[in-house]
Amino acid sequence: MAKTHVSTCINGQDAEFLCSPEQTLLEVLRDTLHLTGTKEGCATGDCGACSVLLDGTLVCACLMLAAEAEGHDVTTIEGIASGNDLHPLQQKFLDHAALQCGVCTPGFIVASKALLDEDPDPDEESIRYWLAGNLCRCTGYDKIVRAVQDAAAELRS
Amino acid sequence: MSQSTSNFAYAMPASITDTVSLLSQASSNGVRCQVLAGGTDLLVQLRSVDPDPRTIVDIKSVPEVSRVEVSNSERGVFIGGAVSAATMTHHEGLKAILPGLVEAAYLIGSTQIQGRATLVGNLCNASPAGDTIPALITNQAVCEIHGPRGARSLPVEDFVVGVQKNALEAGEFVVGVRMPHPSARTADAYLRFIPRTEMDIAVASAGVSVTLDDAGVCSAARVAIGAVAPTALLVPDAADALVGSTLDEASLAAAGRACTAASSPISDKRGTAAYRRKVVAVLCERAAASAAERARAR
Ligand SMILES: Cc1cc2nc3c(=O)[nH]c(=O)nc-3n(C[C@H](O)[C@H](O)[C@H](O)COP(=O)(O)OP(=O)(O)OC[C@H]3O[C@@H](n4cnc5c(N)ncnc54)[C@H](O)[C@@H]3O)c2cc1C
Numbered sequence A: 001m002a003k004t005h006v007s008t009c010i011n012g013q014d015a016e017f018l019c020s021p022e023q024t025l026l027e028v029l030r031d032t033l034h035l036t037g038t039k040e041g042c043a044t045g046d047c048g049a050c051s052v053l054l055d056g057t058l059v060c061a062c063l064m065l066a067a068e069a070e071g072h073d074v075t076t077i078e079g080i081a082s083g084n085d086l087h088p089l090q091q092k093f094l095d096h097a098a099l100q101c102g103v104c105t106p107g108f109i110v111a112s113k114a115l116l117d118e119d120p121d122p123d124e125e126s127i128r129y130w131l132a133g134n135l136c137r138c139t140g141y142d143k144i145v146r147a148v149q150d151a152a153a154e155l156r157s
Numbered sequence B: 001m002s003q004s005t006s007n008f009a010y011a012m013p014a015s016i017t018d019t020v021s022l023l024s025q026a027s028s029n030g031v032r033c034q035v036l037a038g039g040t041d042l043l044v045q046l047r048s049v050d051p052d053p054r055t056i057v058d059i060k061s062v063p064e065v066s067r068v069e070v071s072n073s074e075r076g077v078f079i080g081g082a083v084s085a086a087t088m089t090h091h092e093g094l095k096a097i098l099p100g101l102v103e104a105a106y107l108i109g110s111t112q113i114q115g116r117a118t119l120v121g122n123l124c125n126a127s128p129a130g131d132t133i134p135a136l137i138t139n140q141a142v143c144e145i146h147g148p149r150g151a152r153s154l155p156v157e158d159f160v161v162g163v164q165k166n167a168l169e170a171g172e173f174v175v176g177v178r179m180p181h182p183s184a185r186t187a188d189a190y191l192r193f194i195p196r197t198e199m200d201i202a203v204a205s206a207g208v209s210v211t212l213d214d215a216g217v218c219s220a221a222r223v224a225i226g227a228v229a230p231t232a233l234l235v236p237d238a239a240d241a242l243v244g245s246t247l248d249e250a251s252l253a254a255a256g257r258a259c260t261a262a263s264s265p266i267s268d269k270r271g272t273a274a275y276r277r278k279v280v281a282v283l284c285e286r287a288a289a290s291a292a293e294r295a296r297a298r
């Protein structure tokens, strides 16, 4: 079957791939490009485990065709740290023990990054609303909210 | 493009004309073709109830569909078919004049879903619980449709014809929706009820737009309700209950009763029919009160 050729920029680097028309961006990220940090929880937009940034906008990679990424910038969890230096959000998730199994964590971190890019000082209610599309089945949300607040404070200082 | 019926294909036309010819060609060749906007309904359906191959026509490269126009002239407000809920909730011009419509867009799914989901996709998907549909109806929105026989327009209340059914014919697609720029002292509001605070679909919903005269008397109103019938409904009796009043408690209650009377809900896991009939009245009253407050402040 005819494959579609797609040119994008992923985590700051030009990336090209071939995909079939019905493949999702999530499938291509994980299976073709081996960027397995982005997780699949539901594949129907409900859990947020597949959260990525598309030109800076938070989206579910499971609800996008890979072909739709043509000409756009994609940021995945692999693009959040600077080299070996963890992003404050990553460090604070560790400090606050805001993860257990960790399957939801990449999605939470990418989603929180999008929030802090837009609002450096969100209150707890805004954080909870913003992250309502990210589900965690083991940690509970309090530690996650604390980690985001603490990372926000560090980024502001 | 030549595609056998058993294959998926992806096309990204760059103009209205190319989109229409792709859609029309496919339909005359018996190839299934479907418009893709934000994909938040299409991809979920593709992964579940509707996995069959088709040609997916991504309209996001058509310049007209990415447009938001806010004009005080008779052109009014235009929101193109690729405009996402996130774009709307960040658009100060829209928020200032159509707070209820923007509220409805903000209620769609999560932040992630709003990043992709479009207003027009929500309308075309024609779910009885689609949040933006009552809000579009209250604002007199009209669909601008292009197809093999040229352009036509259709009011939103006539566009949705049944559960997940719209009035588009073969080869047609919606370029965008247009509505009048609300005059001074006109404002809208939209409210829905869900069993939790986020990420659920409406049990019942109501959108209201009111215009006040200098004395604070309601001179025009539109009321629409959602999730309580196979399609969102315009409720003229509810509007009549508001017009001529100062939007006092008695007239709000009368409008609420008209919404209950107009609804024909089903019972499901989210609520019984009796409950929906009751809640839709409350939502209408509260949305009318909120629209009135905004109109007074404009
Ligand atoms: C987790 C989740 C939560 C959700 N929560 C809500 C909610 O709270 N409230 C709510 O109302 N909805 C909700 N939705 C549904 C959804 O996001 C919307 O209906 C969305 O607005 C659809 O827009 P889209 O651009 O993604 O449409 P798409 O999926 O691209 O298209 C939807 C349908 O409309 C057709 N279509 C789209 N654009 C056009 C056009 N311009 N011309 C002709 N046909 C067109 C497509 O072919 C398809 O059949 C939710 C979805 C998910 C996955």
Ligand code: FES
Pocket: A039, A040, A041, A042, A043, A044, A045, A046, A047, A048, A049, A050, A051, A060, A061, A062, A063
């Ligand atoms: S895998 Fe995309 S939202 Fe769950």
Ligand code: FES
Pocket: A098, A099, A100, A101, A102, A103, A104, A105, A135, A136, A137, A138, A139
């Ligand atoms: S840590 Fe396991 S799902 Fe969140």
